[in-house]
Amino acid sequence: MDQKTLAYINMYAILGTLENLCELDPEARALLSNKKPLSLCFDVKGGPKGTLTFVDGKIRMLAGAHNCDIKIPVSSCEKFNAIIDGKATPIPVKGFSHINFLLKDFTALTDLLTKYLRASEEDLADPVFFARSTELMLYVISVAISQIGDYDEIGQFSAHLIPDGDVSFSIKNGPAATIHCKDHVLSTEKRRPLEPRAIMEFETLELARALFDGKVNALACIGNGSISMRGMINMIDNLNRILDRVALYLA
Amino acid sequence: MEIYKHEKSRAWFDRAAKVIPSGVYGHLGPAEGNFIPVSQWPLLGSRAQGAYFWDVDGNRYLDYMCAYGPNILGYNDPDVDAAAAEQAKIGNCFTSPSYKMVELAELMVDTVASADWAFFAKNGNDVTTAAIMCARAHTHKKKIIFVDGFYHGVAPWTQKVDYPGVIPEDVANNLYVPWNNIQALEEMIAANDGEIAAFISTPYMHGNYLDNVLPADGYWNKVRELCTKHGIVLIVDDVRAGFRLSTAGSDAYYGFEADLITFCKAIANGWNVSCLCGKEFIRDSMSALSYTGSYWMSAVPFAAGIANITKMRQLNLPAILREKAVKVCDTFRSAAANNGFKLVISGEPALFYLRVANDDSLFLHQEWVAACVSRGLFITSHHNHFLNYAVADEDIAFTGEVADEAFKVVAKNHPEVFDGGCA
Numbered sequence: 235m236d237q238k239t240l241a242y243i244n245m246y247a248i249l250g251t252l253e254n255l256c257e258l259d260p261e262a263r264a265l266l267s268n269k270k271p272l273s274l275c276f277d278v279k280g281g282p283k284g285t286l287t288f289v290d291g292k293i294r295m296l297a298g299a300h301n302c303d304i305k306i307p308v309s310s311c312e313k314f315n316a317i318i319d320g321k322a323t324p325i326p327v328k329g330f331s332h333i334n335f336l337l338k339d340f341t342a343l344t345d346l347l348t349k350y351l352r353a354s355e356e357d358l359a360d361p362v363f364f365a366r367s368t369e370l371m372l373y374v375i376s377v378a379i380s381q382i383g384d385y386d387e388i389g390q391f392s393a394h395l396i397p398d399g400d401v402s403f404s405i406k407n408g409p410a411a412t413i414h415c416k417d418h419v420l421s422t423e424k425r426r427p428l429e430p431r432a433i434m435e436f437e438t439l440e441l442a443r444a445l446f447d448g449k450v451n452a453l454a455c456i457g458n459g460s461i462s463m464r465g466m467i468n469m470i471d472n473l474n475r476i477l478d479r480v481a482l483y484l485a
Numbered sequence: 486m487e488i489y490k491h492e493k494s495r496a497w498f499d500r501a502a503k504v505i506p507s508g509v510y511g512h513l514g515p516a517e518g519n520f521i522p523v524s525q526w527p528l529l530g531s532r533a534q535g536a537y538f539w540d541v542d543g544n545r546y547l548d549y550m551c552a553y554g555p556n557i558l559g560y561n562d563p564d565v566d567a568a569a570a571e572q573a574k575i576g577n578c579f580t581s582p583s584y585k586m587v588e589l590a591e592l593m594v595d596t597v598a599s600a601d602w603a604f605f606a607k608n609g610n611d612v613t614t615a616a617i618m619c620a621r622a623h624t625h626k627k628k629i630i631f632v633d634g635f636y637h638g639v640a641p642w643t644q645k646v647d648y649p650g651v652i653p654e655d656v657a658n659n660l661y662v663p664w665n666n667i668q669a670l671e672e673m674i675a676a677n678d679g680e681i682a683a684f685i686s687t688p689y690m691h692g693n694y695l696d697n698v699l700p701a702d703g704y705w706n707k708v709r710e711l712c713t714k715h716g717i718v719l720i721v722d723d724v725r726a727g728f729r730l731s732t733a734g735s736d737a738y739y740g741f742e743a744d745l746i747t748f749c750k751a752i753a754n755g756w757n758v759s760c761l762c763g764k765e766f767i768r769d770s771m772s773a774l775s776y777t778g779s780y781w782m783s784a785v786p787f788a789a790g791i792a793n794i795t796k797m798r799q800l801n802l803p804a805i806l807r808e809k810a811v812k813v814c815d816t817f818r819s820a821a822a823n824n825g826f827k828l829v830i831s832g833e834p835a836l837f838y839l840r841v842a843n844d845d846s847l848f849l850h851q852e853w854v855a856a857c858v859s860r861g862l863f864i865t866s867h868h869n870h871f872l873n874y875a876v877a878d879e880d881i882a883f884t885g886e887v888a889d890e891a892f893k894v895v896a897k898n899h900p901e902v903f904d905g906g907c908a
Contacts, residue, residue: 392647399845431846453507456516457498459523465846467519467867468694475647 235482238281239385241311243483244318245282247377248347250295252286254373254424255347258366262346263291265339272335275302276324281311293343304329304336358443368443369409375446376403376411376422378480379473383420386483392475393418399431401469405442406435413473420476432465434473448481486890489544489859494528497541501529512553512868519866521851525859533560535875538863546863547880547887549813551871554725554750557806558796559875565754568792572785583784589791593760596794598737599746600762604771606781609724609749610638612761613685615776616745617642619763620683620718623770627658628677630684630717634664634692637685637722664690665701670708674715683745684712685720688735689833694867696840697832705741712744718767724749724759729835729872731803732794734762738803751797756789802874803835809881810834810872816885824892825903826853838869843902849895856891 256262266288275285276299283299299305305328308314316322326336349357350367351374358364383393396415404410410426436442437460444450445461452474455461463470502508509528511517520526527540536559538548551557558565576583586605593603606612617629629642637643641655660677662669664686674681686708690698712719721743723735728751731738736746744767749759757780763771796802814830814837821828826849827842841850847866854866862884864870896903 388647388653391645451507453510453514453516454502457502457508457514457523457528462522464521464851465848466694467521467847472647478647478649 236386237311237315239382239389240483241278241281241314242381242385243378244315245276245278245284246295246381247374247484248318248351249276249284249286249344250377251351251370251373252293252343252347253295254370255343255350256291256293258369259346259350262343265342265346266291266293269335269339272304272332273302274304274306274329274336274340275299276306276308276314278308278314279310281308281314302329304332364443365439368405368439368446371446372403372405372409372442373411373424374484375477375480376413376424378484379403379413379476380420380422382476382479382483383473386476386479389476389479390418392472393420396420396469396472397431397466399466399469400427400429401466401473402427402430402433402435403473404433404435405439406437408439408442415469430465432467432469433463434470435462437461486860486887489525489527489540489542489861491524491527491540491542491544493541494526498528519851519868521855521866525855527858535559535561536873536877536880544861546858546861547876547883548863549870549872549884550863550865550868551873552755553868554871555753555755556871556873557728557751557802558754558793559873560755562754562793562796562875564796565756565789565792569756569785569789572788577785578780578783582782583787585784585787585791586782589758589787589794592791592794593748593762596732596798597746597748597762598733599742599744599764600734601765602763602768602771604761604763605787606759606761606778607757608638608759609722609747610640610643611778611781612747612749612759613637613643613720613722613724614640615761615771615774616718616720616722616747617683617685618774618776619745619761619767619771620720622773623718623767624682624716626680626682628660628680629658629682630660630662630670630673632664632686632690633661634690634695635686636692638724664698665704667704667707667711670711674711674717678715681715681717683718683720684708685722687722688726688730688739691725691832691836691838691869693869696829697836697838697869699833700739705736705739709741719744721746723747725869726833726836727751728794728797729803729806730833732798732801752793753786753790754793756786756793758786758790800874805874806835806872807833809874809876810837812878812881813837813872813876813884816881817888820885820888820892823889824896826892826896832869835872836869837872839864849899849902852898853891853895856894857887860887860891862887862891 271289273287277283285296285302287294304326306324306326317324350370353367382389401413412423412427414421441460498508515523529541531539531541539545590603594600641651644651646656662673721736723746726735727748736743745763811834829840829842832838843849851866
């Protein structure tokens with residue numbers, strides 16, 4: 235597993251999904267209500283630089299690490315990955331006056347995200363929690379696909395074979411993501427594409443969840459129609475090869 | 486026109502999925518076969534005859550996939566099957582290989598222009614792998630040049646680094662050049678001077694998901710020249726196109742000679758045998774390989790192969806297939822044009838490749854293909870097709886009827902493209 239690729243996944247697929255957590259979960263929104271706008275950036279040496287903004291109960295992830303209120307430089311991708319894994323402590327060099335936000339509110343948000351992404355069977359028994367958790371996983375996976383296609387050596391090989399255009403990665407009557415390919419560079423937007431060249435759709439939320447959890451086989455699902463694919467199948471075929479590697483990084 | 490239902494197919498597939506990984510795997514299954522949407526395709530078959538097969542629901546299909554190539558004379562050809570039945574009565578798989586193997590080898594050498602010898606196995610992958618091993622044994626070099634969009638089987642060396650179960654070391658010595666690009670090939674050879682064992686390619690680019698492309702004028706002669714100059718073994722993978730362009734081999738059809746050439750699908754009209762043919766200079770290297778299989782010398786497929794090749798030669802079958810295929814392609818073109826569709830037909834006529842080009846996503850193409858299949862015309866979305874001798878004029882007329890209705894259905898479903906239902 236490539237540590238740089240994992241760092242990009244941790245930055246944009248994991249921390250980036252805080253955006254959606256606040257949209258879906260009232261508890262997350264409440265943590266940010268009546269708070270001054272704030273920005274927090276991670277500057278990973280040899281890896282990603284990203285800024286989270288917290289404004290009016292909304293979170294946005296932006297590329298780059300400039301003009302932020304709290305700045306956390308990280309010496310390496312390995313160190314950043316350890317921080318995300320809870321095995322190292324982030325140390326800011328700027329924004330000590332906001333240390334309370336970092337220790338309290340931000341930690342609470344990431345703990346809540348972890349609860350959704352590493353959900354217990356007990357929590358998943360609640361249909362509302364189940365739906366939110368599955369939607370968040372869809373976003374994590376769809377963003378991770380782009381990071382793997384852009385940074386992982388084998389993922390780059392797959393991306394090299396993907397023609398330009400948008401692929402819709404979606405759950406029927408539910409959430410969707412767009413995986414955009416331009417000159418074999420991938421990027422993800424967490425919305426349904428307007429003019430997809432290919433569509434990969436899961437029949438139900440439950441099926442998507444079972445697939446994400448590795449409880450069902452994707453090829454068998456294509457056979458029984460619970461996963462449908464159409465359009466430029468060579469786009470989906472190569473995205474699926476990247477999707478195979480998502481589990482390697484997110485396990 | 487009746488729209489087929491597939492209830493028994495579904496039931497059989499569900500049973501299959503319980504005991505077979507992915508139910509039906511590989512090119513005949515719904516995933517690799519691109520059954521889009523899966524509900525409109527047969528999943529399991531019951532029987533076949535001539536140009537047709539029937540699924541387990543009793544639906545009949547005019548089959549332009551021909552089991553992905555093996556059916557070249559028509560399913561259950563009486564001459565081929567009689568030879569196989571006769572041989573089956575006296576022995577198939579026994580300890581001493583039947584003399585039928587020698588007879589088929591002699592026939593292959595007599596039929597295939599570049600062949601000085603023949604080596605038999607079961608599937609295309611067996612003989613493409615044999616060809617690569619033979620080339621490496623002969624040259625003592627390790628690198629192989631492939632053409633982008635290639636398919637040469639399923640062994641790890643034929644796959645790509647991102648395929649499940651393949652490790653980087655499996656494909657570490659694979660080099661890739663674009664089709665029809667002599668300059669890229671020259672540069673690749675120069676960049677790997679003295680390290681290249683073989684150049685392997687199909688006779689023309691009949692890869693999947695893309696329009697098929699014939700060799701440019703002079704391309705193969707230049708490739709031949711470069712391979713000879715640099716001591717690179719020239720391997721032609723004729724597993725798919727073999728015997729449909731020429732009984733003498735597709736290298737002969739395009740006016741050059743391969744060092745090694747592989748055959749499989751159409752050798753025995755569905756009986757399981759594959760063959761590697763080679764030039765005299767590389768015979769000893771082939772002899773040196775440790776390479777065999779439990780059923781590779783079974784006599785029944787040899788007997789079928791002898792009958793099939795003999796009949797193909799007597800008929801001058803490639804010329805007949807070409808004539809029929811041109812009619813089929815013209816029929817598709819007319820149906821498309823009459824309904825306002827842009828249908829691109831590429832590749833050699835006997836292995837025509839179809840693409841509806843009204844959109845850049847292939848959504849319309851897949852809808853049309855599915856509409857054809859569910860009305861009894863078995864074509865596929867992203868693979869070349871195959872002609873067989875049993876296709877008659879009335880079958881071609883049926884092709885036109887189904888294609889026309891399917892185009893009308895798609896047009897009606899997409900007024901945003903076809904201006905109110907039928908352009």
